Amino acid sequence: MESSVGAVSAQTARFDTPFSFQSGAVLPRFDLVYETYGTLNADKSNAILVCHALSGHHHVAGYYADDPKNIGWWDSMIGPGKPVDTDKFFVVGVNNLGGCHGSTGPSSINPQTGKPYGASFPVVTVEDWVGSQARLADRLDIKQFAAVMGGSLGGMQALQWSLSYPERVRHVLAIACAPHLTAENIAFNDVARNAILTDPDFHGGNFYEHNVVPKRGLRLARMLGHITYLSDNAMADKFGRSLRSGKLGYNYDIEFEIESYLRYQGDKFAAYFDANTYLLMTKALDYFDPARAFDDNLDKAFASAHADFLVLSFTTDWRFSPERSRAIVQALLHNRLNVSYGEITSTHGHDSFLMQHEHYHEVMRTYLERIAGGFSA
Amino acid sequence: MSAHDPAELAAARPDFAAIAAWIPQGASVLDLGCGDGSLLRYLKDTRKVRGYGVEISDENIVACIQNGINVIQGDLDSGLYGFETGSFDFVILSQTLQAIRHTEALVKEILRIGREGIVSFPNFGYWKNRLNILHGYMPVSEELPYQWYDTPNVHLCTLYDFEKFCSSHRVHILERRVMTGGSEVSVLPNVLGSMAVYRFKRAA
Secondary structure (H helix, E strand, O other): OOOOOOEOOOEEEEEOOOEEOOOOOEEOOEEEEEEEEOOOOOOOOOEEEEEOOOOOOOOOOOEEOOEOOOOOOOOOOEEOOOOEEOOOOEEEEEOOOOOOOOOOOOOOEEOOOOEEOHHHOOOOOHHHHHHHHHHHHHHOOOOOEEEEEEEOHHHHHHHHHHHHOHHHEEEEEEEOOOOOOOHHHHHHHHHHHHHHHOOOOOHHHOHHHHOOOOHHHHHHHHHHHHHHHOOHHHHHHHOOOOEOOOOOOOOOOOOEHHHHHHHHHHHHHHHHOOHHHHHHHHHHHHHOOOOHHHOOOHHHHHHHOOOEEEEEEEOOOOOOOHHHHHHHHHHHHHOOOOEEEEEEOOOOHHHHHHOOOHHHHHHHHHHHHHHHOOOOO | OOOOOHHHHHHHOHHHHHHHHHOOOOOEEEEEOOOOOHHHHHHHHHHOOEEEEEEOOHHHHHHHHHOOOEEEEOOHHHOOOOOOOOOEEEEEEEOOHHHOOOHHHHHHHHHHHEEEEEEEEEEOOOHHHHHHHHOOOOOOOOOOOOOOOOOOOOOOEOHHHHHHHHHHOOEEEEEEEEEEOOEEOOOOHHHHOOEEEEEEEEOO
16 A cells, blocks of 8 residues: 655755865865665665755655645655655755755855855856765765656756766666756757846845845745646646636736736745755756766766666656657767667656656556565565 | 566567577667666566657556656657667667558667667567458457557558668668577568567668
């Protein structure tokens, strides 16, 4: 029977040795907040790292005892009897460096100044995240993950694991992801960033000391992002042209249901998410491009990888289209790596990877059962 | 016995054993229209091949993953873009030729990607099929288990048809095995054989 991992609690790993970013910046010390589900087996071979996407965090599954409605963002995928079966696997969820859910990020206090890092927090890349996640793996005494998995930006981290630490990951599950963003994708990110950067409450990233939050910018950024995570058809099905009051108002208040939905999503997001973190996340997305160091040759970029791969895309995902996933698959094929690729028929666009979808979950479950067959629980 | 016991599979699918006999240990194999992956699984178990399958159906993708083989979901009729020229020792099209729309394009791709190609298909010239037609009906049999209105088979052919196609499309046939119910047929193959397997390469 499928069930929840139950009440969970977050832990903090403190790292007191410096962390060097790809940009050259250095943090003397940092924290990573994480959660774990399931039990690490005796030979520590059943660990799975779940990497989060733009707005995600370490709370991947289960709920908090004091906040039972706060359910993990991938709870449909992870738990006892679920595709990522916590009766077999030891699952680690982590909030990335630069995040705003407890790991060291722009809103954390810089011990050198006593003030939040704000704009001075280093620009983080996917490589940096993977490097910091490896420090957490060391701390948990996990020499090699059975799998590293993620969707979207999380999928990029999973891919990067196979390149940064080829010996430390046996399987990569890269879902709704891409080998790099297209120009159109970067353009969307830049509009989102501009919404934040031009908000008068942004104060060059140091809004904390002004006791304001650039809510208008964040809200717009989220509204724009949200449109691109859905599909035309999904929006038409869910909202159509429905009017909230049933008639036209001849003004600029919320009239169409889709407006109401987007504004609600924007407001909800702006109330808790850090604007600087949003900027960092979009920048990490834009920068990810493992082929760049190999004359834009993705085949060469994957030449160092050893892992087995499961690559999945969704038919209506236009932000990270199936074509982008197929480019990853091609590079893996050209390196004669073990890879399986599924193109999931779904109406929900990019957000499909977070949804409960029978066939998608069946593919995941089957692949993960195969992984679980490779070790004794 | 398990679902993919090699001996059991070879008995159920005589073309598997015929195909395996042509494939040396450790070869690289691309199986187009690989179904549930049992042929690749069989070749992995008996020949230690490094293999990939291409398959379109969702159900079969899950079955292939269960079978422990690499499978790429894709449509054979929309091109094999991702596979490099000469990247496989063998490209196999097992019981799939008859269901392909763009036959010429696909055979060309097989010759591009593989050092050799292997194709198996039901022989439409088999005497039972001929008899069905003679009685006025489209054949329905173990090899052709579909009714005319629900068949995926759009390009059925006889051994002669296929061989004629090969000679006009620069396909050099290296070997042929014709079978009925698992036994080899050598006399009047185009009449007595229900199924054929060919090994071929690009003509010089």
